[in-house]
Amino acid sequence: MRVLFILLTFLAFLDAKVVTTSTTKQTQGEGYGSTYEQAIGKALADAISRMYGGTLSQSTNFKTHSKKDKNGQNLEKTYNGEIRRVTKGNFDSYEVISKTQTDNGFNVKVIIKKTTTTKKYQTPGLSADNRRSIVVFDSTPDPIKRGIGASLQQKIISDLLQSRKFNVLDRDSNGYYEMEKAIIKSSDTASDEIYKLKNVLATDYILLFSISGLDGKQKTSNLTGKTKTEVEVVIDYRVLLFATRQIKFSNTLSMKVNLKDNSLSANESVLKQIANRISGDILNAIYPLKVASVENNEVVFSQSLNQGDTYECFSLGKVIKDAYTKENTARVETKTGNIEITRTSPKLSYAKIIEGSVKVGDICRPLNSGNNGNGYTIGRDANYKIEQGGGVNLGF
Incomplete structure (x- = not known):
């Protein structure tokens, strides 16, 4: 409170x-x-x-x-x-x-x-100038799967908002904006209200995802007689740079989840897991998780993470250039330790150090995220590099 x-x-x-x-x-x-x-x-x-x-x-x-x-x-x-x-x-x-x-x-x-x-017009809240803008679209061609995609889209948007790293832009509510514009332009509205118009942000990135595979199987236990549903989902997703139409990041999520029942809450939980994997993949590629503070042997991050998740952390060393393009590819990383998220809030997360010695500025990545039993593999083409000053150059 x-x-x-x-x-x-x-x-x-x-x-x-x-x-x-x-x-x-x-x-x-x-x-x-x-x-x-x-x-x-x-x-x-x-x-x-x-x-x-x-x-x-x-x-x-x-x-x-x-x-x-x-x-x-x-x-x-x-x-x-x-x-x-x-x-x-x-x-x-x-x-x-x-x-x-x-x-x-x-x-x-x-x-x-x-x-x-x-x-x-000065918009309320924090300025949007320090964040890149992104739009999330469901490009699933199958109309049946698109019903699931709409719910998944909302959960991905929520995850990106909670990360506080992007201006997440809306492109699905045009009719409501048009109604409000009509009110602003009417004779009943104060004259200064007109300055709320012509402030719409254009996006930097477009996130497209498509549900390319969805299969469910029921299994009945010979011992208990209980039936559970195993769902396998395959989702292709990519991040496009709007200005040039370049594909800057691409991946396929293949994930198996078990439903104990067919209730709405169970389905929502599955969609939340899937959305978390996609948004987490993109955030780890574009904005690698960085230690903001270490207080009383507790690691602090400036974003909301999942309690119980584990990460391995690295300090950053020498910049490595590509032998052919001469571009800065990445920096040499030295592992400093493993951590586990113990508590979280809408804007901060706290972790205990399981091993090693983690310090401010270290970057952290999900521990064994490619072998979690769900067939999930993390981004194939991250295309980013971390600068010596600590910033992230997306190569975009």
């Missing part, structure tokens, strides 16, 4: 709001003339030509209908209009910063200005 309270207090400072920003663009010019009016005109022409690369001649005629007042000529309103006309709205006002009268006339220095005010 204390953690929840702190989180809600923090989020209170991250409310959505419309931020107003004003910026002023300006440039300076100088002009000489036999009259004050002529000097200003040449100074304005000089300022504009400086901004536009000398395309405006100092002989440009700035039309004026000046009026005399007790302080001399009042040209401001007329010249402001002329500036907007000549610069096509890029500048809209001027200011005389100095004027000197000589025997031959006047020397004037001016600044022309354009002040622009913009408004932008």
Whole structure:
């Protein structure tokens, strides 16, 4: 409850709001003339030509209908209009910063200005700028299997969200967005609500999965007479880089699971296991699990993991280059120990050190994930490398 309270207090400072920003663009010019009016005109022409690369001649005629007042000529309103006309709205006002009268006339220095005010909707919560974006699609061709795929898709999305490593984008609820857009554009909505539009993120990656095989068999025990169902599932999945349409990661999950009964909860549990394997495979390839802290001989990770899972951890050494492409392939790894997840929360996981000495910055991978009895094999083409500074270069 204390953690929840702190989180809600923090989020209170991250409310959505419309931020107003004003910026002023300006440039300076100088002009000489036999009259004050002529000097200003040449100074304005000089300022504009400086901004536009000398395309405006100092002989440009700035039309004026000046009026005399007790302080001399009042040209401001007329010249402001002329500036907007000549610069096509890029500048809209001027200011005389100095004027000197000589025997031959006047020397004037001016600044022309354009002040622009913009408004932008600031989304609530943490900024999306530090995370890559991903979209999850079920590409299963069989309509019967697609019913299972929809549920599996939701569980993969949940896993990726809980990892806090991606902006997971929605592409399945377009009708609801259109309804809300219609409300925003209606006359009943406050004017600033319009800034919530045109903020949609485009994705970096597309995760496609397809259920290519699904088979169930029932077995009856000769001793107990009880029947159990054994399900074998085969799922192909790949990660695409949207900008180039490159396949950056590909794998096939072949997994056998046993159902003690045919209840909904049993089926949900199986789908959760499958989703966890797929999302875990992708996360281990793109973002290898890294030790965030070691406190009182307990290893801490900055994401939610499964209690009871075991990992082997490695320190990172020399960078190895590919002999042909000369690209950084990976870094030499030295095993530092094994750990087991003992407790977990929505944002943190804790592990005990089973053997060895694990330190901050070590990367950890599922222990014996390829031999867990389910026929599961981890990613064949991870295509990532870990940089010397500790970051991950996806090669994407």
